[in-house]
Amino acid sequence: MNFFIVLLGIWILPKADALKCFECIPYKAGETCTKETECSSNQRCASVREVNFEGGAQKGVILSSRCVKPEECGESSFSYADVKTYFVIDCCNTDLCNTKPANEPTKYNPNKMKCYGCVGLPCNRTLNCEKNQDRCIISTVTKQGKTTIAKGCATNNTCSDPTFLQGNTNVGKIERCCMDDYCNSATTVGASLLAVPLISLVLFS
Structure with missing residues (x-):
């Protein structure tokens, strides 16, 4: 009997x-999120604000409520040339505590890191990374049905397939993150793809 009690306790403990x-992905400003969900045992409740910019102009704000990992809390961002997306992930640690919209992002000033930043190849434009962006990135993005290479700056946790990026199409598929200035200039996805037919040509000619 005691054995079954122990098993029951082990099963109940993680729950x-x-x-x-609250989980609403996304919801509109002024709406109230009422849908509830149970997070994994290693997650927190969060309100997320995603702010998109293009050409220096704000293009839209997306609000959501969801579960996230603790290391995702705070501010995150990525930038490709004139395309920038900022995230504020406000976390809390009690049941149904994510009732309020996330705060506005704080001002993003340039830091000392520099990466190549553009959408499409060739890419030789310098992009000054901002605030806590500490990675150069290479990504494949799809715009209007066309897939191309994008290079830019990002925060570290953007590279780890975080929860807050689920459903986001702007960042695309991150192929590489690195930590040194201009380190996203070397082998690109496009160059790798181009190498395949060239190797085949040499081998079979």
Whole structure:
């Protein structure tokens, strides 16, 4: 009998540690999110604000409520030339605590890191990274049905397939992140793809 009680306790314990959070992905400003979900035991409740810019002009704001990993909390961002997306992930640690919209992002000033930043190849334009962006990135993005290479700056946690990027199409598929100035200039996805037919030509000619 005691053995079954122990098994029951082991089964119940992770559920007891899991938070219940509101989950609306996305929702409109002024709306109230009422849908509830149970997070994994290692997640927190979060309100997320995604702010998109293009050519220096704000293009839209997307609000959501969801579960996220603790290391995702705070501010994150990525930039490709004139395309920039900022995230504010406000986290809390009690049931159904993510009732308020996330705050506005703080001002993003340039830091000392520099990467190549553009959408499409060739790419030789310098992009000054901002605030806590500490990675250069190479990504494949699809715009209007056309897939191309994008290079730019990003925060570290953007490179790890975070929860807050689920459903986001702007960042595309990140192929590489690196930590040195202009380190996203070397082998690109496009160059690798181009190498395949060239190698075949040499081998079979």
